[in-house]
Amino acid sequence: MMIELRHVSCGYGENIVLGDITVKINEGEFVGVIGPNGSGKTTLIRVATKVIKPTAGEVLLEGRDLSAMGYRQLATRVAVVGTIDRNMDMRTEDLVLLGRIPLRERYRLLDGKTDVDAARQAMRVTGLLHLKDRPVSTLSSGERQLAFVARALAQEPKLLFLDEPTSHLDIRHQIGLLDLVAKLNREKRLTIITILHDLNLASQYCARLLLLDRGTLHSDGPPESVLTRETIEKVYRTPVVILNGPSSSKPFIRPVSREGGLESD
Amino acid sequence: MNRHGTWALALGVLVALLLGTCLFSLSVGPAGVSLFRAARLWREGMGGTHLSIILDIRLPRVLLGVAVGGGLSLSGVVLQGLFRNPLVEPYTLGVSGGAALGVAVSSVLGLSRLSGPYGIPLAGFAGALCAIFLLQALSSKRGILSVQGLLLVGVMLSFICSSLVLLIMSISRLEDLHGILFWIIGSLGETDWFLVKLALAAMITGLVLSYFFCFDLNALSLGEEEALHLGINVERTKKMLFILTSLLTGLCVSLAGAIGFVGLVVPHFLRLIVGPDHRILLVSSFLAGAVFLIMSDTLARTVALPIELPVGVVTGIVGGVLFIYALTRKTRAGGL
Numbered sequence: 377m378m379i380e381l382r383h384v385s386c387g388y389g390e391n392i393v394l395g396d397i398t399v400k401i402n403e404g405e406f407v408g409v410i411g412p413n414g415s416g417k418t419t420l421i422r423v424a425t426k427v428i429k430p431t432a433g434e435v436l437l438e439g440r441d442l443s444a445m446g447y448r449q450l451a452t453r454v455a456v457v458g459t460i461d462r463n464m465d466m467r468t469e470d471l472v473l474l475g476r477i478p479l480r481e482r483y484r485l486l487d488g489k490t491d492v493d494a495a496r497q498a499m500r501v502t503g504l505l506h507l508k509d510r511p512v513s514t515l516s517s518g519e520r521q522l523a524f525v526a527r528a529l530a531q532e533p534k535l536l537f538l539d540e541p542t543s544h545l546d547i548r549h550q551i552g553l554l555d556l557v558a559k560l561n562r563e564k565r566l567t568i569i570t571i572l573h574d575l576n577l578a579s580q581y582c583a584r585l586l587l588l589d590r591g592t593l594h595s596d597g598p599p600e601s602v603l604t605r606e607t608i609e610k611v612y613r614t615p616v617v618i619l620n621g622p623s624s625s626k627p628f629i630r631p632v633s634r635e636g637g638l639e640s641d
Numbered sequence: 642m643n644r645h646g647t648w649a650l651a652l653g654v655l656v657a658l659l660l661g662t663c664l665f666s667l668s669v670g671p672a673g674v675s676l677f678r679a680a681r682l683w684r685e686g687m688g689g690t691h692l693s694i695i696l697d698i699r700l701p702r703v704l705l706g707v708a709v710g711g712g713l714s715l716s717g718v719v720l721q722g723l724f725r726n727p728l729v730e731p732y733t734l735g736v737s738g739g740a741a742l743g744v745a746v747s748s749v750l751g752l753s754r755l756s757g758p759y760g761i762p763l764a765g766f767a768g769a770l771c772a773i774f775l776l777q778a779l780s781s782k783r784g785i786l787s788v789q790g791l792l793l794v795g796v797m798l799s800f801i802c803s804s805l806v807l808l809i810m811s812i813s814r815l816e817d818l819h820g821i822l823f824w825i826i827g828s829l830g831e832t833d834w835f836l837v838k839l840a841l842a843a844m845i846t847g848l849v850l851s852y853f854f855c856f857d858l859n860a861l862s863l864g865e866e867e868a869l870h871l872g873i874n875v876e877r878t879k880k881m882l883f884i885l886t887s888l889l890t891g892l893c894v895s896l897a898g899a900i901g902f903v904g905l906v907v908p909h910f911l912r913l914i915v916g917p918d919h920r921i922l923l924v925s926s927f928l929a930g931a932v933f934l935i936m937s938d939t940l941a942r943t944v945a946l947p948i949e950l951p952v953g954v955v956t957g958i959v960g961g962v963l964f965i966y967a968l969t970r971k972t973r974a975g976g977l
Contacts, residue, residue: 427866451872458867466862466917470644474863477856478872485852485920486645531871 378403378535378567379424383433386423392431393419394591403534404565406558408572408582410602412612415588417571421537424569425456437535451478455528456537457521468515468523469508472498475530498529502556518549525553529560536560538570542577550574554581579603579626587611603627648921651914655928662932663707666939667699701837705829706935708840709897710907712847714930716886716893717904718911718922719851722858723882724791730904731890734795735776736769737901738802740894743768744824745809748817761824762836765895772798773887827898827953829938840896844927847889851923854882858919900934900953902960907933909967933960 380400387393394416401407409417422428424435426442435442437453455475464471475498476491499505502522507515512523521541528536538557542550558581560566572578578585579599587594587602589611595602605618608629615632668675717730731737747764779794806825810818831837857878860868865875890904907930908922915921934952937959941950
């Protein structure tokens with residue numbers, strides 16, 4: 377068992393965003409989290425990584441209650457690639473080296489060989505080694521996203537969360553990034569939990585999908601059982617057509633345009 | 642050159658610069674006594690007055706400059722790292738204003754006369770601490786410090802404090818007025834050795850303590866949530882560093898008055914020169930802050946002889962102009 381949520385509810389102040397979520401994710405799974413805007417996808421990641429505390433229920437990481445774990449301890453097991461738009465003037469290698477913070481010897485001020493090697497290795501895996509001296513602010517969106525993946529890999533996590541890693545990327549970088557994540561999942565048994573907006577990418581890459589609808593877990597299962605026309609139309613309130621893709625058995629979702637635009641509710 | 646080499650170079654240059662500035666400042670002044678002449682006379686067994694001018698008047702001033710310049714600049718760089726906002730510094734957070742109010746109140750009530758030579762610094766320190774606790778209480782929601790809240794409340798607190806100081810000044814007697822005014826303008830003229838040593842020891846301790854948080858500050862440059870994911874206990878770090886910088890600035894302000902801009906300008910320039918890594922930024926800001934304040938003070942003492950200008954005026958003018966220059970240059974190069 378990698379991570380387990382037991383009847384977790386959480387939110388911000390009085391505003392409850394997630395209600396009574398129960399889900400178990402095993403080591404080595406590749407899980408996609410989908411759902412309309414505001415359905416609680418990012419909040420799910422935040423409660424699973426101790427950014428916010430559950431108001432009810434508990435989160436267990438490798439069988440241990442998250443609330444009893446220190447942040448540093450957590451950071452040696454779990455890494456997160458969030459949505460970042462901060463303008464940074466640090467070098468790419470320095471950004472990746474930040475991922476070593478939870479692992480480095482506590483009172484060692486300068487970078488040790490282990491840290492530099494781990495950072496280089498993470499940059500090699502993500503194909504960024506040739507950009508190591510470039511300031512992050514000069515990288516393209518695709519390269520920047522890869523740099524944040526490299527930083528997360530330098531943390532040597534067992535569980536990797538990604539929050540919409542493919543937004544703002546062109547198709548080449550979308551596929552490149554998800555192929556990389558899939559390879560890490562396959563070869564290193566890195567557990568992946570990623571939020572994806574693109575249902576077809578989710579269908580193609582994830583072995584299991586969690587569909588959130590207004591803060592509740594609507595369905596949980598392989599893409600074939602989650603991505604049905606009835607479910608998608610109900611949750612997203614948009615008519616779709618499901619096609620069976622020519623290159624795979626995974627469902628392909630095509631939204632259908634309606635005259636007069638989206639129905640307001 | 643690798644990164645550690647660059648850091649060593651920057652550190653070497655700054656230490657040399659600080660030593661040079663200190664020696665220069667020791668050898669210029671209205672009395673016209675130079676360090677070399679004093680040293681020569683001393684070897685010949687004479688020059689007691691020369692030596693005493695250097696050791697009793699200029700040396701404490703230079704050492705206080707190191708402490709206050711370093712401390713204000715260190716506080717600035719830590720607060721800016723903590724809140725990821727280049728405008729946060731002791732002055733904009735109202736800490737200086739609170740200290741000024743403390744001094745004004747105690748002068749009018751005659752408390753500073755009762756408690757002897759340490760009265761004014763004590764009152765300033767108390768005022769600074771009050772401002773800080775008020776600031777923290779007003780800008781935190783459910784125990785979480787928010788950046789915008791902090792800045793807004795800080796600026797407002799500054800305004801309120803300066804208005805209250807003006808109110809007190811307008812109704813106080815002439816002899817109190819001079820004391821308050823002199824203090825508000827800011828000066829490194831404190832010659833009490835105990836206070837100078839205390840300040841120096843406190844600032845160096847502060848510098849050492851800040852290094853326990855240098856990786857926390859580096860992680861925070863990505864944002865609070867990211868820092869949390871890197872294993873940083875963000876709320877604890879924020880509280881500890883806020884208390885640390887508050888104590889340091891409280892002490893600086895209570896000894897040297899409201900000297901502005903050091904904590905704003907120096908870290909800004911150092912970030913451009915040595916980069917955003919706090920492992921080098923903390924110590925180099927401390928050293929550069931010391932250099933900047935001692936230079937400003939030397940300028941203030943000598944530029945308009947026989948009048949001594951208030952050092953806060955010099956740091957304000959020089960620092961402000963440099964800051965605007967740097968900002969506008971950066972804007973032209975493509976955004977702030």
